[in-house]
Amino acid sequence: MADEEVGEEETEIQEAGGDSEAAVTPVETEKPLAPPKYEVRPGLGDKFQAQNVRDIIVSTMQEQLLGRQYRSDQAPRWAKVIANAVRQRVQELEMKRYKIIVQTTVLELKGAGVKCGQRCIWDPETDDYVDDLYRNDTIYCYTIVYGVYLY
């Protein structure tokens, strides 16, 4: 009886020991926070992927607007959907430490004159933008994506 109990206790202790070993290893693999690296430039593979972003913009606008006519009640929704979809897909590219701004403008082609201009104060070695437009008979859609590096 006593032996059996002892035996049980021993096995329990061993199991507990096994548990505690298992509990210890995760703690060991947790590294302390790395010291700050002060990297002011993205690595070679981490730069803003201009061509990929351009492909995303073009394909998203085509998906959403192909074959459609301008409708004033639907246009705001289209603009929102395109902006969110582009932002989502650009995030999936996982460009580290880049902040993304996407702006979509949907215009009705009615003969009005439109002029746009932009100026940026940023670091031209790390920050970049990509823009593209989609045009059909009644809709003119322009999307621009800015990527700004966070030091």
Next chain:
Amino acid sequence: MAQEDDEEDLVFNVEEVQKIVRDNIELCLGGNVYSHSRAPQWITVITEKTLARLTKLNKPFKYIMRMTVTQKNGSGLHTAAAYFWDTATDSTCTVRWENKYMYCIVNIWGLALQV
């Protein structure tokens, strides 16, 4: 004290920026009629003046400024934007202005330089 200054510096003051932009637009576009040939010049002047004043504020921000001038024609224009940024420090400011002949929309984005 230094910390309080830093916190003030790091906030993008929307009203101040709007005021700067509106002043510049009034100065430049005033009561003018939309002109296809002069519009790029107006845009250049307004954006450069505004950014010069913004940089004089000496805040640790990167700025992006976008301006659209449209003739009043009855046509529709819709804009949407989506962001992936730090909502605590980064901000946007939009100014809509119109006169009898045209609409002017200015977007300014301020992105903080540090976390």
